[in-house]
Amino acid sequence: MIDDQEARRRQLIGVACMCIGVVAFTFQDLIIKGISATYPAHEIVFVRSFLALPFTLVIAHFETGLGRLKTPRIGAHLLRGSVLFLAYTTYYLGIAALPLAMAVAISFAAPLFITALAGPLLGEKVGRVRWFAVLLGFVGVLIVMKDGLGMLEWAVLLPALSALFYALAQLHGRYIGATESASTMAVYINLTFFLLSGLAGLLIGNGAFSEWSHPSLTFLLRAWSWPTTQDFLLMLGCGVAATIGNYCLSQGYRMAEANLAAIFEYTALPWAILWGFLFFAQLPGYSTLAGVGLVIVAGVTIAIRERPRRAPLRGNEA
Incomplete structure (x- = not known):
């Protein structure tokens, strides 16, 4: 009984962390979309990561102590x-060209990928009902993508590609989360982002390849420039939001079942619709909402089937 209560407590804490992390990241998306017409994606990530590192180190100090950052699993991090x-990066390139709600809706493929890959990669059992829900969800994502293909062509593929990478990273996070703390994972995420975005700046940050008119390619290949005070503060906001988001999502995937935690990433949609309407006068179309509806139905189905259960008999799993 005590073990069951502890498991439920961890699940609830994990779900709460997921919801907080999602809000933080939608706030970051709003800022990035707003400044995507001025700075390249890798410069924003570089400044954001540089500013976020001190925050993540402070969190690591109070959660487990900085000594825990010395780990034999640095390669995994x-x-x-x-x-x-x-x-x-692929997601940011997508939101530069797509309405915010559409990009978020397509990125909802991530929980579906997580469910589909949880079996072969983590050994979690995924039965027939959940497989049906995954297929239903992917149909919904395809409907949303078709809604965007008419006006922006290949840009709708970027959030879908992002979803696949994201699913792989979060499943890997659940694997290493058995021994690594959420703050340790957040520190190494920001450190990796800082190094890779800096490398991208050295390779393509001079603007030599920026002769493109598509918003996504322009956002990727634009030359670096010194940010204004206002934009620097916005990038600082990105750093704070990224710190909170990375920590909470890492904690959420550590404490809740991977499939269950993933479902609560769907709470990003109402926030994305709100930000898109308030700041960009954008509202999703009916087909986008219909596609998202299918994804949400699939997500709720998976969530219900993922409630903690006592060792089911073989053949009775969903």
């Missing part, structure tokens, strides 16, 4: 950080 760097 850097691998996860690199995959997350690809996930967030």
Whole structure:
């Protein structure tokens, strides 16, 4: 009984962390979309990561002590950080060209990827009902993508690619989370982002390849420039939001089942719709909402099937 109560407590804490982390990241998305017409993506990530590092170190100090940062699994941390760097970069390139709610809706493929990959990568059992929900969810994502194909062509593929990278990173986070704290993972994420975005700046930050008109390519290849005071403060806001988001999501995936935690990333949609309407006068179309509806139905189905259960008999798993 005590073990069951402790498991439920951890699940609830994990879910709460997921919701807080999602709000933080949608706030960051709002800022990045707002300044995407002025600075390249890797410069924003570089400044954001540089500013976020002190915050993550403070959190690590109070949670476990800085001594825990010395770990034999540095390679695993850097691998996860690199995959997350690809996930967030492709997502940022997507939101530069897409309405915010559409980009978030397509990124909802991430929990579906997590569910589909949880079996082969983590050994978690995924039965017929959840497989059906995954397929239903992917149909919804395809509907949303079709809604965007008419006006922005290949840009709708960027959040989908981001979702795949993100799913792989979060499953890897659950694997290393058995021995590593959330703050340790957050520190190494920011460190990896800082190093890789700095490398990108050295390679393409001079603007030599910026002769493109598409918003996503321009956002990637634009030359670095010194930010204004206002934009620097916005990037600082990104750093704070990223710190809170990375910590909370890492904690959420450590404390809750991977599939269950992933479902609460869907709470990003109402925030994305709100920010898009208030700041960019954008509202999702009916087909986008219909596609998202299918994804949410799939997500709720998976969440219900993922409630903690006592060792089910073989053949009775969903």
